[in-house]
Amino acid sequence: MRANSSDPQDTVTAEHPIKPERLRLLDRLSKYRQPIGLAVTLLLFAIALIACRHLLAELDLDALHDSILDVPKPALLGAFGATVVGFIILLGYEWSASRYAGVTLPPRTLALGGFTAFAIGNAIGLSLLSGGSVRYRLYARLGLGASEVAHMTLFASLSLGCALPPLAALATLSDLPAASQALGLSEGLLGTVAAVVLLLGAVLAIGIYRRRLPEQPLRDNLLVRVGRRTLRLPGRRLTFLQLIITALDVAAGATVLF
Known part of the structure; x- marks a missing residue:
C-alpha cells in the first residue's frame, strides 16, 4: 500500500470519468475483437497485394536483371550482407518498443x-495502422492488450524520425566540406542549421528533465508533466540505446547504397 503516492492515470480517470456510451462501445469492441481483428488483417493483406501488384x-524485369549483372560481385555480396545486417538491426526497434511498453515477449515472437x-x-x-494491426494479431494471443500494442507501435513508428535530426546534424558537423558538396549548400549555412538542431535538442532535453515527475514507477519510461497532462516518454538509457540502434540502421542502409 502506497499512502503518499499518486498515479497520474488515476487522477485523469477521476477528473474525467468514462461516459456510459463509451463504456458500451468498449464492451462491444472487446466482445467482437477477434472478428474485427481478422477483418482488419484481411483488409490489410488485400491492400498489400494490390500495392505489390502496382509496384x-x-x-x-529485364532491365533490372541487366543492372544487377553490371554490378561487381563483391559489391553485390557486400550490399546483400549489409541488407541482412540492416534487417537484424531493424529488430532492435521492436526490442526498444517492448521495453518502452513495459512488456516481455519471447525473442522468436518479438522477431516475427x-x-x-x-x-x-x-x-x-x-x-x-498496418504495423499496429499485425502486432496486435501476434501479441494479443500472449496476453498483451491494445494499450501495450499501441505504445509499441507508436514508439517503433516515431523513433526513427525523432533520432534522425540529431544524428544528421552530427554527421554534417563531422565533415562540413563533404556535406556542402553533396547538398549544394554553403558550409556556413549547413553548420548553422546543424548547430541549431543540436541546440534545440539540448533545450528540449533540459525542459523534459525539469518537468519530470518526482516518482518514476516505470523502469524504461520517464513521466513528464506538461500542463494538465502526463506524457510517457522513453527513459534516458532507452533513448541512448535507440540512438545507437538508429545510427547502426542508417549506417547499414548507407552501406547498401554505397
Missing part, C-alpha cells in the same frame, strides 16, 4: 512481430 507492374510489422508497414504505408 511489380512498374518494374522492367517486428519483421512482419515493418515489412507490411513499409510495403503498403500507414505504418501506425
Whole structure:
C-alpha cells in the first residue's frame, strides 16, 4: 500500500470519468475483437497485394536483371550482407518498443512481430495502422492488450524520425566540406542549421528533465508533466540505446547504397 503516492492515470480517470456510451462501445469492441481483428488483417493483406501488384507492374524485369549483372560481385555480396545486417538491426526497434511498453515477449515472437510489422508497414504505408494491426494479431494471443500494442507501435513508428535530426546534424558537423558538396549548400549555412538542431535538442532535453515527475514507477519510461497532462516518454538509457540502434540502421542502409 502506497499512502503518499499518486498515479497520474488515476487522477485523469477521476477528473474525467468514462461516459456510459463509451463504456458500451468498449464492451462491444472487446466482445467482437477477434472478428474485427481478422477483418482488419484481411483488409490489410488485400491492400498489400494490390500495392505489390502496382509496384511489380512498374518494374522492367529485364532491365533490372541487366543492372544487377553490371554490378561487381563483391559489391553485390557486400550490399546483400549489409541488407541482412540492416534487417537484424531493424529488430532492435521492436526490442526498444517492448521495453518502452513495459512488456516481455519471447525473442522468436518479438522477431516475427517486428519483421512482419515493418515489412507490411513499409510495403503498403500507414505504418501506425498496418504495423499496429499485425502486432496486435501476434501479441494479443500472449496476453498483451491494445494499450501495450499501441505504445509499441507508436514508439517503433516515431523513433526513427525523432533520432534522425540529431544524428544528421552530427554527421554534417563531422565533415562540413563533404556535406556542402553533396547538398549544394554553403558550409556556413549547413553548420548553422546543424548547430541549431543540436541546440534545440539540448533545450528540449533540459525542459523534459525539469518537468519530470518526482516518482518514476516505470523502469524504461520517464513521466513528464506538461500542463494538465502526463506524457510517457522513453527513459534516458532507452533513448541512448535507440540512438545507437538508429545510427547502426542508417549506417547499414548507407552501406547498401554505397
